[in-house]
Amino acid sequence: MRPGLVQLRDEQFGVFTARQALCEYTRAELRARIDRGQWVRVFHGVYREVSTPPEPGLRVEAARLSIGAASMAAAYNTAAELHGFAVLADQPTDVLGIQSARTHRLVVHRDRVDPAELELVRGTSVTNAVRTAADLARTLPRMDALATVDAALRSGVSRTALACEIDKHTRRRGRRQAAELIALADDRAESPMESRTRLRCIDAGLPPPEPQLEVWTRDGLRRIDLGWRQWRIGLEYDSAIWHSGHDAALRDNPRHNWLTTEGWTIYYATAADVYHHPHHFTAPIRYAIDRAQ
Structure with missing residues (x-):
């Protein structure tokens, strides 16, 4: 990879846009690398090298570049991946945005989030662990939701903090389920x-x-x-x-x-x-x- 694109890739969690690549390569060279599988599309107009794993931070940055947002925060299952208590694999990338949208591999949620509920995890903005676990307890199917809350407790999230967080989610879908499962959760579960x-x-x-x-x-x-x-x-x-x-x-x-x-x-x-x-x-x-x- 040519030096100018290497620098951008390294500043962007391992991803780059087609427009950025075209500053260093011709359109034919870009197409050849994609056709040979050397460069893999993450989201519309955004690529990674095939040797670069699609880690959650990379996918969040790819979503930001694809949408053209100034900043982007991970939420729901992608946030749980970053916090280390996700129980579902091969899920779409969940991010917060101004306007809701959904594609095959990207979901943009238009949720109200207090800035105090965001933090940086390995350089990526993400809903904090308590907010993330509460969101998933509300929205996942019951069995997956309990597995997530168990894993969140095992990772150090406080049951009391979770109960307080869900009390703030009045009139939101799944609040009753979340309250029930938080009470049933147990950090001794190992899988x-x-x-x-x-x-x-x-x-x-x-x-x-x-x-x-x-x-x-x-x-x-x-x-x-x-x-x-x-x-x-x-x-x-x-x-x-x-x-x-x-x-x-x-x-x-x-x-x-x-x-x-x-x-x-x-x-x-x-x-x-x-x-x-x-x-x-x-x-x-x-x-x-x-x-x-």
Whole structure:
């Protein structure tokens, strides 16, 4: 890349506009680099080199250049990415702007934000963590919203601060959902799918399970994804990454054998169960609790 464009790229989080490129390259050279896949379009009229990862700060700057705004702030899921508690991948870039707009990969929100609710994260203006978590708690589907709030608490966001923030969102869509989920959130959840599984249990009318339940057995300390200590019932989220293959069996079987020896009953939930058939695990657990009472 020629020096003039390198300087602009480095000042702009790794992106540059077609107009800027044409100050250093002919139109034919620009088209050749795009056709060969060396330069990749981020948003209309804005590009990055294929070797430059599309990090959230880069995408926010690309949105600013594409729209032609003097400044731009990340919000919603993109803000959560920057704060480190996003639970959804491959989402459109969310930014704040003067006029609402939506394309396939860019959403401009016309939200009222107090300047005190903005901060810089790695050089990018972004809604602060409390405002970001509250916005997502209001607007995401319930399972994703709880997973986000759990992750936000785990990252250090205060439940009290979240509750105070959502109180300011009067008459805004999803405020009631956010207030409910903030009360249910738990920073002990270690993955988004554990959070979603927990909410399925609660929505099925089961007593709220305890995340990352610790159990002492004769073989040492064991942890269960979710559990009901009173009835010695555990629920494990069976992810394809962790609970699969020969190594997983060697790791999990002795652990569960010791739990069974100590009188525990362990149930399992897959992603398909959590998203589509929660009764596959909630109904047997309900039956086991009723039988134990």
